[in-house]
Amino acid sequence: MTMVQVEPRSTGTAPVPRAVADAMETAGPQVCDDMTVEVALSVMASARTGHLLVCDNDGVCTGLLTQVQLTTVRDSSAYTDRVQLRDILVDPGPFASPVTTMAEAEHSMRYHRLDALPVVDEHGNTLGVLALAR
Numbered sequence: 001m002t003m004v005q006v007e008p009r010s011t012g013t014a015p016v017p018r019a020v021a022d023a024m025e026t027a028g029p030q031v032c033d034d035m036t037v038e039v040a041l042s043v044m045a046s047a048r049t050g051h052l053l054v055c056d057n058d059g060v061c062t063g064l065l066t067q068v069q070l071t072t073v074r075d076s077s078a079y080t081d082r083v084q085l086r087d088i089l090v091d092p093g094p095f096a097s098p099v100t101t102m103a104e105a106e107h108s109m110r111y112h113r114l115d116a117l118p119v120v121d122e123h124g125n126t127l128g129v130l131a132l133a134r
Helices: 037-047 067-074 102-112
Strands: 030-032 051-055 061-066 116-120 126-131
Touching (some): 037 067, 051 126, 102 116
Parallel strands (some): 030 051
Antiparallel strands (some): 051 061, 116 126
């Protein structure tokens, strides 16, 4: 007996959900999680971007940090010049897959109050960023 996969018939009226891969931007600056906050802020200023993708030593994306987050850490009373990005990335936040629908990604971004969402492959390698339009 052969299994047959039946697909629903398209009526032409239902829109095809867009995937994140269709709307993502290039990844932009990626930095290692052992970088200090001050150096990360310098990289961000040089790149003229509002966020950095943070990766571990194996190149796996561990999160995304914004300029506001880094500035808040630098301006806190507990800050020292030895604070590394891995020290402040305690909750890496959500990631999207390239096949995630735009509706799912937008919901996640609204729920977590994010301006940008890293897009990673099945191994955690960064493919791009889904960012809110300004």
